[in-house]
Amino acid sequence: MKQINVAAAVIIKDDQILAGQREGGRLGSGAWELPGGKIQAGEDPRVSLQRELAEELGSNSIIGERVLPTVVHQYPWGEVHMQVFYARLTNHQLKTNAHTELRWGTPNELAELNWLPAARPVLAKLAEVDLAHIQIENPAQFYTHQVEYYETDRMGISHHSNYIRWMEESRTRFFAAIGWDYGQLEQTGIISPVVSVNCRYKQSTTFGDQVDIKLTVKHLDRVKLTLGYEMTCEGSLVCLGESEHCFTKDGRLLRIDRELPELYQTLAKFPA
Numbered sequence: 095m096k097q098i099n100v101a102a103a104v105i106i107k108d109d110q111i112l113a114g115q116r117e118g119g120r121l122g123s124g125a126w127e128l129p130g131g132k133i134q135a136g137e138d139p140r141v142s143l144q145r146e147l148a149e150e151l152g153s154n155s156i157i158g159e160r161v162l163p164t165v166v167h168q169y170p171w172g173e174v175h176m177q178v179f180y181a182r183l184t185n186h187q188l189k190t191n192a193h194t195e196l197r198w199g200t201p202n203e204l205a206e207l208n209w210l211p212a213a214r215p216v217l218a219k220l221a222e223v224d225l226a227h228i229q230i231e232n233p234a235q236f237y238t239h240q241v242e243y244y245e246t247d248r249m250g251i252s253h254h255s256n257y258i259r260w261m262e263e264s265r266t267r268f269f270a271a272i273g274w275d276y277g278q279l280e281q282t283g284i285i286s287p288v289v290s291v292n293c294r295y296k297q298s299t300t301f302g303d304q305v306d307i308k309l310t311v312k313h314l315d316r317v318k319l320t321l322g323y324e325m326t327c328e329g330s331l332v333c334l335g336e337s338e339h340c341f342t343k344d345g346r347l348l349r350i351d352r353e354l355p356e357l358y359q360t361l362a363k364f365p366a
């Protein structure tokens with residue numbers, strides 16, 4: 095059966111979430127859904143979700159953590175694998191580009207609507223959650239890596255060396271997202287060598303797994319930056335990583351607080 099990968103959002107405003115009624119002409123039209131849509135091959139699900147929310151609702155969004163493990167449901171048109179994330183919208187004047195109606199309500203109030211079946215386990219999960227206290231952290235901190243076939247070993251599990259690369263992938267994206275793109279930094283002659291890395295493996299992953307990496311600043315002093323990486327797969331912890339860095343120019347160690355004060359202040363906003 096055809097697999098359809100979908101990213102959907104639990105969009106939060108106080109203790110309410112947003113539901114949309116699928117408009118005519120779409121599969122399952124008339125039923126209610128969490129806004130979202132298909133993930134393109136190889137795409138980061140958070141990127142897909144931001145695109146879909148912009149298309150459907152006409153708003154930018156901040157995507158937070160996963161709500162629950164991937165929901166799998168079989169329809170006559172294929173097997174839907176739906177990844178669900180908390181989100182906040184930056185614009186509150188919403189468009190109805192894909193829905194006949196949008197409705198805000200608590201999960202309890204909305205439970206009586208005629209939902210697409212794959213959304214039901216999400217509503218059940220939300221009944222246990224205090225939505226008003228969900229933190230949607232800075233999206234720069236989140237990166238999802240989908241395990242490639244070539245990253246697995248003879249036992250079919252991800253080789254341990256890959257986790258160090260995934261740490262780097264999340265780090266370069268983090269620096270770009272906070273305005274300190276590595277490429278641009280190097281053009282100014284500044285480089286940031288890795289002083290040490292540390293990985294504590296908790297559980298194995300395998301081909302196709304979505305590894306969510308949350309990056310935090312564990313320690314920052316005048317010359318040294320320590321980043322932490324919490325890797326989870328479907329909500330289970332798979333690896334805890336750490337990397338230490340310094341910043342140099344022309345072979346000279348830089349004082350981050352004095353010579354890169356803006357970077358220092360920005361990094362201080364992402365404590366572990």
Ligand SMILES: Nc1nc2c([nH]c(=O)n2[C@H]2C[C@H](O)[C@@H](COP(=O)(O)OP(=O)(O)OP(=O)(O)O)O2)c(=O)[nH]1
Nearest residue numbers: 100102120127128129130131132174210211212213
């Ligand atoms: N967005 C969303 N999709 C859901 C939910 N529950 C559920 O079964 N689905 C299914 C319906 C669809 O088969 C699939 C989503 O694909 P889609 O057709 O909406 O994706 P799209 O917006 O990218 O595409 P399209 O309608 O423009 O063709 O996931 C839900 O709560 N939200």
